[in-house]
Amino acid sequence: MTGQAWRACLLLFRWQMLRNRQLFALLVTIQIALGVGVIFGFSYLVPHIDAEVALFFATGAPTLTLILMGLTLVPQETAQARVSGRYDYVSALPVPRLAPMIADVSYWLLVQLPGTLLTLLLAAWRFHLHFHVDGLVIPAIVLVSLTAAAVGYGVAVTFPPTATTQVTQFLSIALLLFSPIEFPLSRLPEWLQDVHRVLPVTYMADVIRGGLTGHYGVSRALAFAVLGGYCVAGLALSARAANRRG
């Protein structure tokens, strides 16, 4: 992106921050409460947590948060913007087509950051885990959030606003129950494992887990390559959908 494009993203991010500043503290608090809830709530759900399960819980929580941000918060915000006219207004400004999405993702990452950090600290304390955070966790977070947001944004600019909520809720439930984020891939039926070897969710969980612990389920290069491919394709399709002009 050019300097001008980055400037546009920054300005839209500032717009988003100013627009939601009164809710910012509340949203951060909710994210923190959710993080705390996940760590303690899972303890009730699974009474005997061994080291492997604990690791999946602790590292799966931030992955799930990032994916849900992209698949629910970003599209719902976009759908709302389409209803209020804000989407068309911004679309008529000289900004890159994906700049509103990038501004939204940045805003929600900022909202989620304190909750995610607290969740990891709590998990380390509660389950006696030791994290080995490496630098790749940063590109991992960027890739996971952008890939999920590209899908969510694409849904929001393609489907009517009322359908967007239904579609994103369906995707969220499917992710929660049938994706190897909070548990190992091996627990799923064979056919679903094969499906997940093609879909990006396994790799999303893997790059975040690897970035936090240093241990990747599959090869690190493969996980980043698959996810990178999905990210580029998702952004391209989203940009195409946003550029569609009736």
Added chain:
Amino acid sequence: MPMLAIDHVTKTYRGGVLANDDITLDAAAGEVFGLLGPNGAGKTTLVSQVLALLIPDSGTITIDGIDVVRRADEARRLCSFQPQAAAPVDGLTARQAIEIVGCVRGGRRDSVRRRAAELLDALDLGEVADRTVRMSGGMARLTGFCMAAVVPGRVVVLDEPTNDVDPMRRRALWQQIRRLADDGAAVLLVTHNVLEAERCVDRLAIVAGGRVRAIGEPGKLKADLAAPLRLECTLDPDRPAPDLPPSAALMATTGRRLLAHVQLADVGDAVSWAQHAQDIGVITEFSVAAASLEDVYANWVQTEGASA
């Protein structure tokens, strides 16, 4: 070359609704061009195509020679606009909203700040300039205008800029619209406010049923009217409406207001009739004046209604 050129543009929505039918018009730098027409005439569809939000089925739109469809990004840089709906200012002060859009449009921070202050002052928006209160419809609309005018494009599109605005601020707003053109922009002004637009527009087009029905300078369009004078009467609500004399042609009856067109040679006859009607109490007052742009508008829109 015109700054904005719309050439034989046709747009049909899914479902077969023909919104624009072979529309051709242009606006030069320094000109305020009015786009007048009833609801559903296709004005907003045309504006959406100028803003590169919709693509015409056929025809071309250029801004300063740049094709809006092929080079949408460049066209958006060359065109600023105020939407028909309120601009998205929720949660922001008027100044913040104006300055952010000014910077997004490529303005330098210090000049954007200066220009925003100037506009806020000119439109008397001090009370919402630095407060994040929920703005009234008029205040939000004026802020929307400032967002379009802070770093104006070579084409500035204003969709119903005066709706909900109080009379004093509306006067200031018309001055600012005129100033945009005087500073070199081509202003495309979409409005229902025919009477006020008459004082501001240099040329206009009347659009109805997706087609341009008349185009030209207000004076010329008025001169083309079949009758140069208008007789306006206020009816007594408790009495039946009187029959007009043969010399007056009924144009419209809206509530208690009756509007008729009169030829110059028949003005004496029409005044005598009106005076008598007032004396016997079927009308409470009347006036005779030169035909206005509203008459031109009513004439064309009525013609369209009759032919539809």
